[in-house]
Amino acid sequence: xxxxxxxxxxxxxxxxxxxxxxxxxxxxxxxxxxxxxxxxxxxxxxxxxxxxxxxxxxxxxxxxxxxxxxxxxxxxxxxxxxxxxxxxxxxxxxxxxxxxxxxxxxxxxxxxxxxxxxxxxxxxxxxxxxxxxxxxxxxxxxxxxxxxxxxxxxxxxxxxxxxxxxxxxxxxxxxxxxxxxxxxxxxxxxxxxxxxxxxxxxxxxxxxxxxxxxxxxxxxxxxxxxxxxxxxxxxxxxxxxxxxxxxxxxxxxxxxxxxxxxxxxxxxxxxxxxxxxxxxxxxxxxxxxxxxxxxxxxxxxxxxxxxxxxxxxxxxxxxxxxxxxxxxxxxxxxxxxxxxxxxxxxxxxxxxxxxxxxxxxxxxxxxxxxxxxxxxxxxxxxxxxxxxxxxxxxxxxxxxxxxxxxxxxxxxxxxxxxxxxxxxxxxxxxxxxxxxxxxxxxxxxxxxxxxxxxxxxxxxxxxxxxxxxxxxxxxxxxxxxxxxxxxxxxxxxxxxxxxxxxxxxxxxxxxxxxxxxxxxxxxxxxxxxxxxxxxxxxxxxxxxx
Amino acid sequence: xxxxxxxxxxxxxxxxxxxxxxxxxxxxxxxxxxxxxxxxxxxxxxxxxxxxxxxxxxxxxxxxxxxxxxxxxxxxxxxxxxxxxxxxxxxxxxxxxxxxxxxxxxxxxxxxxxxxxxxxxxxxxxxxxxxxxxxxxxxxxxxxxxxxxxxxxxxxxxxxxxxxxxxxxxxxxxxxxxxxxxxxxxxxxxxxxxxxxxxxxxxxxxxxxxxxxxxxxxxxxxxxxxxxxxxxxxxxxxxxxxxxxxxxxxxxxxxxxxxxxxxxxxxxxxxxxxxxxxxxxxxxxxxxxxxxxxxxxxxxxxxxxxxxxxxxxxxxxxxxxxxxxxxxxxxxxxxxxxxxxxxxxxxxxxxxxxxxxxxxxxxxxxxxxxxxxxxxxxxxxxxxxxxxxxxxxxxxxxxxxxxxxxxxxxxxxxxxxxxxxxxxxxxxxxxxx
Numbered sequence: 002x003x004x005x006x007x008x009x010x011x012x013x014x015x016x017x018x019x020x021x022x023x024x025x026x027x028x029x030x031x032x033x034x035x036x037x038x039x040x041x042x043x044x045x046x047x048x049x050x051x052x053x054x055x056x057x058x059x060x061x062x063x064x065x066x067x068x069x070x071x072x073x074x075x076x077x078x079x080x081x082x083x084x085x086x087x088x089x090x091x092x093x094x095x096x097x098x099x100x101x102x103x104x105x106x107x108x109x110x111x112x113x114x115x116x117x118x119x120x121x122x123x124x125x126x127x128x129x130x131x132x133x134x135x136x137x138x139x140x141x142x143x144x145x146x147x148x149x150x151x152x153x154x155x156x157x158x159x160x161x162x163x164x165x166x167x168x169x170x171x172x173x174x175x176x177x178x179x180x181x182x183x184x185x186x187x188x189x190x191x192x193x194x195x196x197x198x199x200x201x202x203x204x205x206x207x208x209x210x211x212x213x214x215x216x217x218x219x220x221x222x223x224x225x226x227x228x229x230x231x232x233x234x235x236x237x238x239x240x241x242x243x244x245x246x247x248x249x250x251x252x253x254x255x256x257x258x259x260x261x262x263x264x265x266x267x268x269x270x271x272x273x274x275x276x277x278x279x280x281x282x283x284x285x286x287x288x289x290x291x292x293x294x295x296x297x298x299x300x301x302x303x304x305x306x307x308x309x310x311x312x313x314x315x316x317x318x319x320x321x322x323x324x325x326x327x328x329x330x331x332x333x334x335x336x337x338x339x340x341x342x343x344x345x346x347x348x349x350x351x352x353x354x355x356x357x358x359x360x361x362x363x364x365x366x367x368x369x370x371x372x373x374x375x376x377x378x379x380x381x382x383x384x385x386x387x388x389x390x391x392x393x394x395x396x397x398x399x400x401x402x403x404x405x406x407x408x409x410x411x412x413x414x415x416x417x418x419x420x421x422x423x424x425x426x427x428x429x430x431x432x433x434x435x436x437x438x439x440x441x442x443x444x445x446x447x448x449x450x451x452x453x454x455x456x457x458x459x460x461x462x463x464x465x466x467x468x469x470x471x472x473x474x475x476x477x478x479x480x481x482x483x484x485x486x487x488x489x490x491x492x493x494x495x496x497x498x499x500x501x502x503x504x505x506x507x508x509x510x511x512x513x514x515x516x517x518x519x520x521x522x523x524x525x526x527x528x529x530x531x532x533x534x535x536x537x538x539x540x541x542x543x544x545x546x
Numbered sequence: 547x548x549x550x551x552x553x554x555x556x557x558x559x560x561x562x563x564x565x566x567x568x569x570x571x572x573x574x575x576x577x578x579x580x581x582x583x584x585x586x587x588x589x590x591x592x593x594x595x596x597x598x599x600x601x602x603x604x605x606x607x608x609x610x611x612x613x614x615x616x617x618x619x620x621x622x623x624x625x626x627x628x629x630x631x632x633x634x635x636x637x638x639x640x641x642x643x644x645x646x647x648x649x650x651x652x653x654x655x656x657x658x659x660x661x662x663x664x665x666x667x668x669x670x671x672x673x674x675x676x677x678x679x680x681x682x683x684x685x686x687x688x689x690x691x692x693x694x695x696x697x698x699x700x701x702x703x704x705x706x707x708x709x710x711x712x713x714x715x716x717x718x719x720x721x722x723x724x725x726x727x728x729x730x731x732x733x734x735x736x737x738x739x740x741x742x743x744x745x746x747x748x749x750x751x752x753x754x755x756x757x758x759x760x761x762x763x764x765x766x767x768x769x770x771x772x773x774x775x776x777x778x779x780x781x782x783x784x785x786x787x788x789x790x791x792x793x794x795x796x797x798x799x800x801x802x803x804x805x806x807x808x809x810x811x812x813x814x815x816x817x818x819x820x821x822x823x824x825x826x827x828x829x830x831x832x833x834x835x836x837x838x839x840x841x842x843x844x845x846x847x848x849x850x851x852x853x854x855x856x857x858x859x860x861x862x863x864x865x866x867x868x869x870x871x872x873x874x875x876x877x878x879x880x881x882x883x884x885x886x887x888x889x890x891x892x893x894x895x896x897x898x899x900x901x902x903x904x905x906x907x908x909x910x911x912x913x914x915x916x917x918x919x920x921x922x923x924x925x926x927x928x929x930x931x932x933x934x935x936x937x938x939x940x941x942x943x944x945x946x947x948x949x950x951x952x953x954x955x956x957x958x959x960x961x962x963x964x965x966x967x968x969x970x971x972x973x974x975x976x977x978x979x
Contacts, residue, residue: 060795
């Protein structure tokens, strides 16, 4: 009988522990501590001496029992901390917002050579270099792409970009087979694997030169695979000045910290990776999405005619048309309205669509979602507040790209990619391969489709619009000899200062399809400022090699 | 009474394990620090000194013809071997000012002094009657030391005067007071054994007798004062815990113990409400992640140390325990857990359980009631102290500033604990069979 009670008490305690571990996140969660109190009682029952004891021995045995149960609870806490909660604790510490400094993550730098970061042709972006003082530090070679690598700075206890996202691979911590596992156990010197980016150094360099000291962002994608060919941000920063090895002198660390502080306080935000994290008003480039919605939901065809007599009154607001090529013309097809970027026509289309269908299309191309990518990205938003799209003015403004829209250049590039890919959005990627130090392949990225944005028919119709815009509309200067080019300019009004200049487009030649998105902050007219940059990049990307 | 000297074979054989551990561990630490695989005999000096001290202890016990238990010493030596390794490992990573030697050198010196203290204790204490007769002397000494420290002591950053500054070295008399208290209580409680076990009726209630009640209330008051005045929850818990254990062993009445515990818990609960400093300790216990770079830094970094340890640990010398503030005293266990992994850390807990169990096993078989009570008291000093600080390290309880016996850095606690071991060794002679 007693034996049965003791066995079941032990089993019950195990069940309680399992339940507690599954339900609580932290070892000092009051619920878990309460549970441990129950476990202590159960264990006392389970371990209670069965044999009759001498009167003098009984209290001593009880003392021993109490201490044993206590040490048992300590053992449970140890197992939680070191095995069961391990991933949770480490994940919590690696969250940059937690404010935790996890030095041990950077210890790898001490005994392992970190893998290199390369571009698609083998150009080195980042590698470990042993200085004359014998100290190994991280050196970033190409200024135009260095910020993609991010920085790796054990001295500052920080890492960003690819250095942070692929830390396991670069540091050699990732266990890919039993050999690397054994090396880890034996503390053999390991060398991390190399990470190969999809970046084309020439395009990247060209993008950087084109933007020069203007603030802005460029994305160039291979439309077929989703590979990022160029990802330019301006202004950037020099990761070399931030990379401080462990054991650096106090001076070095202070200098790096001062530089980091100056970057953080710089109003232009050089630490922001604008193509994927910068949020901009899209301006007229958003008309691509409105047009896609109109075709997809059967509201209009490219040839449907709308009236535009220079102004449109919606409730109390009057939208003035500034873009008509000929002030005497009052009727335009959707194709022409897109090519001439007529706000009044798109306001009407938007009102016909209504907020639900407009929003549905924006969501279909990826708005409001974290685009799967190798680096942290900012999701694009269709409206800041849900109420905004309940007003007719809000819908109209959103339809031609103003309102409360905020998009990343990457998002606009993906929309364009969907247009040339018969309606599917590719999953963009920046890392194409991981290679061992000897050059052999560990893994390579297989291009995948992220989602379907719209039907094949819609894609063909929007593609037609974008080509017309370049052939006959305001994007005429984007034409490239021997290639099919489509695109849309955008001049996004912002609260203060000159408007943001936008261009999104694609180019096709010899089966190669490339999309580009360019934004220049407060650059002025999209056609005059962003378009030439985009054209240069398209031309370079399509050039036969 | 003459006895022939007999070689303590079992002890000697068991001591091979800590000796080997100290050699391998020390070499690992040095090689890991230098990042190479070449070594010389001079790297092993510390370990060899340690091994010689251990062997001399074994020899000394043989020469004195001590028929003491042969398992106690190997367990203790294993634990202090880990402590020594930890100090050698942490020493070069911690920068200190105003101390007479580095942590590594200090800990080795303290350990040698502690061994000498053990030898002296074993040599001096032949008859426990003398200790018993001096029971009130111990009480006065304990009281005197405590008052002296409160008046003339210095504060080394814990917010309480717990240390006596002697220039290059500082003493922590609180450590010795624990032993003195046990010596006094064992005599006092054994004197009043019969009375304590009885009870008398007041109206409908059965009350414990006065010789029981008076010291109970007094101890409760002193412990609570320690919590309030010195912000020293750990020591209060420890003192009160030792007292309750000894009372229970004498009286055999669990209800009184439960009552004492409840009164203690109630008083602590009140202290939490009244004193923000005590409350803060509880807050960083429950949620250190709220302020990971401020007061929560210690527990958060300890959590990370545990997590990085995983199953096999980083390996001695390969972790980064110095990321935990005040690691050598407060978080010695977390540092070992990081480098030895969960296998190692659970094994250390197992060593403490073995120590406590062996101690109690010896105590149960002692016929002499005073010696039995004394050894139970001494074992519970070690056991409770280890339990409280381990529980603090793994966030089972709020962290307290008491030391991990034999492992934490610090001379006072090391020497005191070795004196306890000496007393236990002598007491074990009185055990039957």
